[in-house]
Amino acid sequence: MRTWPALVKAVAMKAEFIKSCLKLEDCPASKLPEVAILGRSNAGKSSLVNAWTGRKSLAFVSQEPGHTQTLNFFLIDEKFILTDLPGYGFAKLGKKTQENWTPYIETYLAERENLKGVILIHDIFRDWSRDEANLTDWLGSYGRRVVIALNKVDKLNQKELAARLKVLNPHIHPWPVALISAKTRKGIDEFNRTVFDNLIRS
Numbered sequence: 293m294r295t296w297p298a299l300v301k302a303v304a305m306k307a308e309f310i311k312s313c314l315k316l317e318d319c320p321a322s323k324l325p326e327v328a329i330l331g332r333s334n335a336g337k338s339s340l341v342n343a344w345t346g347r348k349s350l351a352f353v354s355q356e357p358g359h360t361q362t363l364n365f366f367l368i369d370e371k372f373i374l375t376d377l378p379g380y381g382f383a384k385l386g387k388k389t390q391e392n393w394t395p396y397i398e399t400y401l402a403e404r405e406n407l408k409g410v411i412l413i414h415d416i417f418r419d420w421s422r423d424e425a426n427l428t429d430w431l432g433s434y435g436r437r438v439v440i441a442l443n444k445v446d447k448l449n450q451k452e453l454a455a456r457l458k459v460l461n462p463h464i465h466p467w468p469v470a471l472i473s474a475k476t477r478k479g480i481d482e483f484n485r486t487v488f489d490n491l492i493r494s
């Protein structure tokens with residue numbers, strides 16, 4: 293039996309790959325507002341980028357060999373730049389590390405002039421660990437705004453969702469939070485508004 297995806301509103305944005313790089317001086321010269329997206333592997337970053345922009349090819353670019361450990365820049369609707377940051381080094385950000393690319397991400401997050409803030413995608417089933425706390429503290433120390441997208445809410449009923457929020461809220465409450473399912477697109481329009489209001493238009 294064929295299943296129709298038609299109930300899901302697909303608002304495809306115009307999205308264009310600009311470039312990949314590591315060094316701040318190699319980042320695209322642009323005055324457009326920029327938002328970076330990061331999260332642990334498996335939090336659903338690729339799925340969110342697909343659901344948000346309506347473009348599967350964006351996440352594909354970021355997963356190609358050679359792009360998985362670089363900063364990947366995309367022009368969205370000619371309005372803003374989305375920077376996809378590698379997830380692998382998540383736990384290492386803000387710490388001394390042997391990984392040779394982590395300092396580039398830190399330099400980017402700390403110094404990129406047109407960066408308006410960071411979307412942190414988090415699997416709602418995971419607790420807020422010291423890594424998340426270190427990262428958000430570290431971003432805060434550079435005055436960076438954060439929007440948190442709690443993903444995979446489709447797996448929870450109302451009662452379970454309330455229970456997870458009770459656990460997570462004390463840790464995440466200073467930042468705007470969007471409850472989303474990158475899989476079903478639930479909450480994506482609200483997420484889009486939250487990102488525009490708190491980051492892109494701020």
Ligand code: GDP
Nearest residue numbers: 332333334335336337338339443444473474475
């Ligand atoms: P990434 O490593 O952060 O880019 O994560 P992916 O987008 O590749 O997703 C990791 C896994 O989680 C995949 O198996 C996805 O199908 C699944 N996933 C991502 N978003 C959701 C969601 O909203 N709901 C559910 N149920 N699964 C999801």
